[in-house]
Amino acid sequence: MSTLVxxxxxxxDIGRKAGLPTPVVGWEAVxxxxxxxxxxDPEDSNVNCLLEALRVSRDLRDEKEDSIVAVVSGVNDTLVGADRSLAAQVDxxxxxYDPESAIVVVDSASDERVVPVIESRLRIDSVDRVVVRQAHDIESTYYLLKQFLADEELRSTILVPxxxxxxxxxxxxxxxxxxxxFAVIGSVLGAALLYKGLAIDQLLAESPERIRDALYSGQVSIVTYVVAAGLTLVGAFLGALSVTPLTGSGTSATLISTMQFIYHAVPWLALAALTASAGRLLDELIGTDGVxxxxxxxxxxxxxxxxxVRGFAGWFLQREGILSDAVLFSWALSARQRLALFIVGGIVVSVIGVRIAATMSENETLEEAVEQ
Structure with missing residues (x-):
């Protein structure tokens, strides 16, 4: 196997400074x-590029592989002419030498742009980019900026905002x-980054197609989602109406107002979520794949x-005397008892749900086993 390095x-730059025509071929010549x-020019990075080509050729030779080291350059004043001259030298x-493959050694982004020209004539196994150690940070930053500006999605995400x-x-x-x-500018910039970061643009772009597919397929969830959105607005409206103006200001007043909103809005928000999940559950039941x-x-x-959530909000309000004591079977419940009752109720409901889901899954597994 013969490889052209x-x-x-x-x-x-090499031909002009050395005063030699290219291509230059052979270990001793290079x-x-x-x-x-x-x-x-001792400061020319092409010196490192030439040494790297010699090193690669030596390593291939140590691995008992035939290699030919050569130097080509674009001998012309224009980029098009230089690329054509370089292509002719490669031809x-x-x-x-009829090599089977090539390893291209470059030292700049400009040189790397001619890789497709070489690849159209010869298979390229590797592109070895030489970065001078003293300029490593600058060179790496340049390549990162180059890749960044070449990415259309990153440009629209960062540069446009x-x-x-x-x-x-x-x-x-x-x-x-x-x-x-500056507050407005920060808010606008933050909103733009969140808009792209949370993929809201993709969601909005795909929403019309999803709604159309849901309507055409007769899914129940499309109706329940609309109902859930209405119930959410009702919950937010009633929660806002329940907030009473309090004397004083500061963290305590803000916290109490927030708890009032949550306490009165949570039932409607939970009902909205239940409606949406019920529609999705009906779609699963109607489908053939099961639930x-x-x-x-x-x-x-x-x-x-x-x-x-309603239990914790009620605990805050009852502690502040805004919410009256709850009565259960003629027994007045304190704030702690009320909170404990809501927490226990939530745990019980959650355990019941897990048990029902596990039972139904076991039944479906048994039915599949019987059918097989």
């Missing part, structure tokens, strides 16, 4: 070329106070979660 110099280029090497923010900043600073302007265990657990989990 090819050092690529698209800008013809090693002599390293000395000529190094003496002409000449392929015709003369950042550019819109920079355009908006002067307008806000001229019309509002700096604190308000999965997670859909059986979901309604019980919603009820259990609603009981626990």
């Amino acid at each position: 090819l050092c690529v110099d698209r800008s013809n 090693r002599s070329l390293v000395t000529d280029v190094g003496l002409a 000449a090497l392929v015709d003369e 950042l550019g819109a923010t920079l355009l908006l900043m002067p307008l806000l600073l001229t019309r509002f106070e700096p604190q308000l302007a 999965s265990r997670q859909y059986l657990n979901l309604p019980f989990g919603i009820v259990a979660l609603g009981l626990v």
Whole structure:
């Protein structure tokens, strides 16, 4: 197996500084070329590129593999002309030595752009990019920026919100106070990042197709989702109405208002979640694949979660005297007893749901075993 180790110099720095025509072929010729280029410009990264080509060729030779080391360059003032000149040199090497594959050695992004030109003429097994150690951080940053700018999705996620923010900043600073302007800019930038980070754009793009498929397929869940959305609005509305203005300010007043909202909104929110899960459960029952265990657990989990959350909200309100003591079978319940009752109720409901789901799953497994 013959491998061509090819050092690529698209800008013809090697040929110009050494005063030699390319291609340069052979171990001794390339090693002599390293000395000529190094003496002409010791700071030239092409010296490292040539040495890397020699090292790769030596390693292949140590592995008992035939290798040919060569240097090609683009001898022309224009990029198109340089690439054509480089392609002609590669064609000449392929015709003369007939290698089976190539290992391309480059030292810059510009040289790496001609890899497809070489690949169209010869199979490339590897591209060896040489980065000078002193400039490693700068070179790595350049390649990262290059990859970033080449990714359309990353550009739209980062650069578009950042550019819109920079355009908006002067307008806000001229019309509002700096604190308000920076607050608005931060909110807009955060909303844009969350919009992309949570894939809300994909969800909105796919929503019309999903709704259309659901309507055409006759799914019950599409109706129950609409009902659940209405119940959610009702719960939020009633929760907001239940918040009473309190004297004083600070964390305690905010906490009490939040607990009032949660206490009155949770039943409606739980009912909305139950309605949505009921529609999904009906779709599973109507389908031919049967009901999965997670859909059986979901309604019980919603009820259990609603009981626990309402219990903690009621505990806060009863401690502050906003909520009157609960009465169970003519017994007045304290705040702790009321909370314990709700927690126990939530655990019981959750256990019942798990047990029912497990029983139904076992029955389905037995039926499948009997059918087989």
